[in-house]
Amino acid sequence: GNENRELHVFFFPYLANGHIIPCVDLARVFASRGIRATIVTTPLNVPLISRTVGKANINIRTIKFPSPEETGLPEGCENAELALSADKIMKLLKATVLLRDPLEQVLEEEHPDCLVADMFFPWATDSAAKFGIPRIVFHGLGFFPLCVLACVRQYKPQDKVSSYMEPFVVPNLPGEITLTKMQLPQIPKHDEVFSKQLEEANESELKSYGVIANSFYELEPVYADHYRNELGRRAWHLGPVSLCNRDTEEKARRGREAAIDENECLKWLQSKEPNSVVYVCFGSMTSFPDAQLKEIAMGLEDSGQSFIWVVRKGSKSEDEKLEWLPEGFEERIEGKGLIIRGWAPQVMILDHEAVGGFVTHCGWNSVLEGVCAGLPMVTWPMYAEQFYNAKFLTDIVKIGVSVGVQTWIGMMGRESVKKEVIEKAVKRVMVGEEAEEMRNRAQELGKMARQAVVEGGSSYSDFNSLVEDLRSRAH
Ligand code: UDP
DSSP states (O other), X not given: OOTTOOOEEEEEOOSXXXXXHHHHHHHHHHHHTTOEEEEEEOGGGHHHHHHHHTTSOEEEEEOOOOOHHHHOSOTTOOSGGGOOSHHHHHHHXXXXXXXXXXXXXXXXXXXXSEEEEETTOTTHHHHHHHTTOOEEEEOSOOHHHHHHHHHHHHHOGGGGOSSTTOOEEOTTOTTOOEEOGGGOTTOTTSOHHHHHHHHHHHHHHHHSSEEEESSOGXXXXXXXXXXXXXXXXXXXXXXXXXXXXXXXXXXXXXXXXOSSOHHHHHXXXXXXXXXXXXXXXXXXXXXXXXXXXXXXXXXXXXXXXXXXXXXXXXXXXXXXXXXXXXXXXXXXXXXXEEEEESXXXXXXXXXXXXXXXXXXOOOHHHHHHHHHTTOOEEEOOOSTTHHHHHHIIIIISOOEEEOOOOSOTXXXXXXXXXXXXXXXXXXXXXXXXXXXXHHXXXXXXXXXXXXXXXXXXXXXXXXXXXXXXXXXXXX
16 A cells, blocks of 8 residues: 555444534544544534534535334434433434445445444444454443443343342452442343343454543553453543543534523633532433422522533423422522523533532543543433443542432432432532542643643553554555
8 A cells, every 4th residue: 555645534423412522522633633534424413513523624424314214213313312212212223223334335435444433333343344444443431431341241240149239349340349230231121222232332342443442541540451451452542532622612612502602601600710610411311300400409509609500301492481490599599500401512611710510420521521621520320331430430530429329210210319419419529628639639630631632641642553553454
């Protein structure tokens, strides 16, 4: 081959905002380092992706999403955000298999040097192999959750306990991490399609060229080493990918169009003292029943802290009257609390100096974004690997305070968190000596994150070794 030929990398994210956004950021990291990047997606996900791509030099190629007859989904449901029931989420997962042929067609046409595909496309390793293209898996996760997932799969500690609530220590994992069967993605009551998909994801990961972790070495050196050396996986850490968003404009246009004017939001933040605002957001998927929203509202009010609270209301219109709020709440919190109904410019908000704490569902993107912003966090995990991520914050890096939920949502009905618990956890991350200590630790990590992605840093260097690997393979 031609030594100077440009490398071309394909990115194929799963059709959910929490997967698309970090994948676009990752593509932007490649583009900023002079690598040709193409994102493959379905038509209705293009607006979200273009917004997040911004000025970066990245191509977007679309492949057709299968019809409602083929998927059983309503017309236009091409993103998990619109699949508002467990049934539809599973149908979307199943529908992704139908993207295989169209993806292979594009691979054949463009013949990239590498395919970076989400874990939820287990077949992508074989698809790429058909054309001699190496496939890299991108989960959007860091090493700690990757290690837990791998150890749980390999040693099956959940098979050795007698009940769902009996704690077990994750075998062959540094740090004595205890979990219960209730906190694993592989729980039997869950749809078998999902369990099967996870199994296949694991197999295809083992067959793949390697894994890109959204992390930086200094955050979790023990687990970065463990994943590579003990579990024997090939991996590159190129994160935090969200740090490719540098100015306010880039941060504000990441993801969907925000439900609040960004200048209004900044003005509100500017009127607050440093570290005086707690930001409350549960990711791009989760919504709560009214009773729980009410508890959150009262807990926030009783904490006495200023807050920005992002509320998603599931199928109901986001503009509807907030009738679930406690009597007189909006009047009482005026100036003190800001409710964003819909999408928030999260990274822009987290990075503002007025924000001093983060109540999070512990999706890995949110966890890392909180770390980059130097924030102590209240951990309120819901499902997927969020319980692992929560443990990471509370037990490993010690910048988290738990609200104490124990099980996946929907497993035992819904565990509710009372206002007193919310109030106490918020105070613990916002005020006092413990908060100060956690914030110092978080800020130290945030500093290391920024050093990791610039020349000489660990993620910057790992990027170089990945590119070298790909180049030598391409020749
Ligand atoms: N996000 C955002 N505004 C919102 C909700 C989410 O910008 O109102 C972004 C957030 O910054 C993160 C991603 O969406 O990058 C959510 O990913 P995460 O892993 O935290 O959770 P998920 O949505 O996958 O559960």
